[in-house]
Amino acid sequence: MVEPARRRAPRADAQVNRTRILDVAEEVFGAGGEAASTEEVARLAGVGIATVFRHYPTKAALLEAVLVRRFTRLRERAETQLSAGDAGRAFYDFFGDLVTDAATKIAIGDALLDAGGAHESVTEASQGLRRAVGKLLDRAQRAGAVRDDVELPEVYALLVGTSRAAAHAALDDEVRARVLAIVYDGLAPLPR
Amino acid sequence: MVEPARRRAPRADAQVNRTRILDVAEEVFGAGGEAASTEEVARLAGVGIATVFRHYPTKAALLEAVLVRRFTRLRERAETQLSAGDAGRAFYDFFGDLVTDAATKIAIGDALLDAGGAHESVTEASQGLRRAVGKLLDRAQRAGAVRDDVELPEVYALLVGTSRAAAHAALDDEVRARVLAIVYDGLAPLPR
Numbered sequence: 268m269v270e271p272a273r274r275r276a277p278r279a280d281a282q283v284n285r286t287r288i289l290d291v292a293e294e295v296f297g298a299g300g301e302a303a304s305t306e307e308v309a310r311l312a313g314v315g316i317a318t319v320f321r322h323y324p325t326k327a328a329l330l331e332a333v334l335v336r337r338f339t340r341l342r343e344r345a346e347t348q349l350s351a352g353d354a355g356r357a358f359y360d361f362f363g364d365l366v367t368d369a370a371t372k373i374a375i376g377d378a379l380l381d382a383g384g385a386h387e388s389v390t391e392a393s394q395g396l397r398r399a400v401g402k403l404l405d406r407a408q409r410a411g412a413v414r415d416d417v418e419l420p421e422v423y424a425l426l427v428g429t430s431r432a433a434a435h436a437a438l439d440d441e442v443r444a445r446v447l448a449i450v451y452d453g454l455a456p457l458p459r
Numbered sequence: 460m461v462e463p464a465r466r467r468a469p470r471a472d473a474q475v476n477r478t479r480i481l482d483v484a485e486e487v488f489g490a491g492g493e494a495a496s497t498e499e500v501a502r503l504a505g506v507g508i509a510t511v512f513r514h515y516p517t518k519a520a521l522l523e524a525v526l527v528r529r530f531t532r533l534r535e536r537a538e539t540q541l542s543a544g545d546a547g548r549a550f551y552d553f554f555g556d557l558v559t560d561a562a563t564k565i566a567i568g569d570a571l572l573d574a575g576g577a578h579e580s581v582t583e584a585s586q587g588l589r590r591a592v593g594k595l596l597d598r599a600q601r602a603g604a605v606r607d608d609v610e611l612p613e614v615y616a617l618l619v620g621t622s623r624a625a626a627h628a629a630l631d632d633e634v635r636a637r638v639l640a641i642v643y644d645g646l647a648p649l650p651r
Contacts, residue, residue, distance in 0.1 A: 421638045421640075422641075424624045424628055424630055424635075424638045425624065427628060428617075428620035428622075428623055428625075428638070429617075431620055431624060432616045432619045432620025433616070433620075435620075435623065438616055442612045443616075445609070445612075446613045446617055446620070448613075449609060449617060449645035449646060450641070450642070450645055452649075453643070454641060454645075457644075
C-alpha cells in the first residue's frame with residue numbers, strides 16, 4: 268500500500284515539472300548562446316538540477332524531448348489547416364510560419380547534434396511534419412494555388428533552405444518577406 | 460651572405476608546400492567527418508605536421524586560409540562572368556554552380572567555427588563574393604532576365620538558403636535541379 272500512495276502525488280508533480288522543464292528548455296536552447304545549459308534550464312524552471320536529470324538523464328535526452336514536442340505541435344497545426352477553406356492560403360501561410368519560426372528550432376537541433384546526435388524519435392516526429400506538409404501541398408495543388416509539376420522533395424528542400432537562410436543570416440522581417448515572395452512566385456501556377 | 464642563400468630555396472619550397480597544404484586541406488575538411496584533422500592533411504600532403512604548423516600555426520588559421528582562397532576564386536569567377544554575352548545565363552549559371560558546390564564550403568566553414576570562429580579575412584573575402592554576385596544580378600536585371608523588383612539581400616539569402624538546403628539534406632542532382640527551377644521561376648520577370 269505504501270508504494271501507490273507514494274507515487275500518485277509525485278506523478279502529477281512530475282508531469283507539471285516535465286512540462287515546465289520542456290517549456291524553459293525550449294526557450295533557453297532556442298535562444299542559443301553561451302548561457303544555454305541544463306543548469307540554466309533548472310534555475311529558470313525553479314527546480315533542482317537533479318530533478319531535470321531524473322526526467323531527462325542527459326542533455327541530449329532533454330533536447331530530444333523538446334524537439335519531438337515541437338515537431339509534433341507543428342504537425343498538429345498543419346493537420347488543423349487541412350480543413351481550412353482556402354487551401355492555397357493554408358499552404359503558403361504554414362510555409363511562412365515555419366520559416367519565421369525556424370531560427371529557434373535550428374538552434375535546438377544544432378545543440379542536440381553537439382550533445383551527441385539526433386535520435387530516432389526526432390527523425391520520426393520530423394517525418395510526421397513532412398508528411399503533413401505534403402498533405403497541405405497536395406490540397407493546394409488540387410485547388411490550383413501551387414503548380415502541378417512540383418513535388419514534396421523540392422518543396423521541402425526549399426522550406427528547409429529558406430528556414431536555414433533566415434536563421435543563419437538573421438534576416439530582418441522585410442528581407443524574409445521578400446525571400447518568401449520569390450519562392451511563392453516560383454511555386455505559383457503558370458502562367459501567372 | 461649565409462642568410463639569403465639559406466632563405467631563397469626554402470622560400471620557393473615554402474610556396475609549393477603552402478599550396479599543396481591548402482589543396483589537401485580543402486579536400487579533407489570539405490569532405491568533413493571524423494578523419495578531418497590537421498594530422499591527416501599533413502599525411503596526405505606528404506609533409507610533417509611541423510611544416511603545416513609553421514605555415515598555419517593553428518587549425519583555425521589553416522581553415523581560414525582555405526576559405527579565403529575559395530571565396531576569392533569564386534569572386535574571380537563571378538567577375539569573369541561579368542563580360543559574358545548572355546547576362547541572364549551568366550547569373551543563373553553562377554547561382555547554380557554556387558549551390559552545387561556549397562556542401563564542401565559549408566563543411567569547411569563549420570569546421571572553422573568549431574575550431575574557434577571565423578576571422579575578418581574570411582568575412583572580407585565572402586563580402587567580395589557577395590558584391591560580385593550583386594554585379595551579376597544587376598547586369599542580369601538590366602538584360603531583362605531577372606525581375607526588376609528584387610534586390611541583392613533577398614537574392615543572396617536565397618542563394619545561401621538553397622546552398623544550405625542542398626548541403627544539409629544531401630539533395631540528389633534531380634531534386635537540386637528542381638529546387639533551382641522553382642527559385643529561377645520566382646526570379647524571372649513578370650509576366651512569364
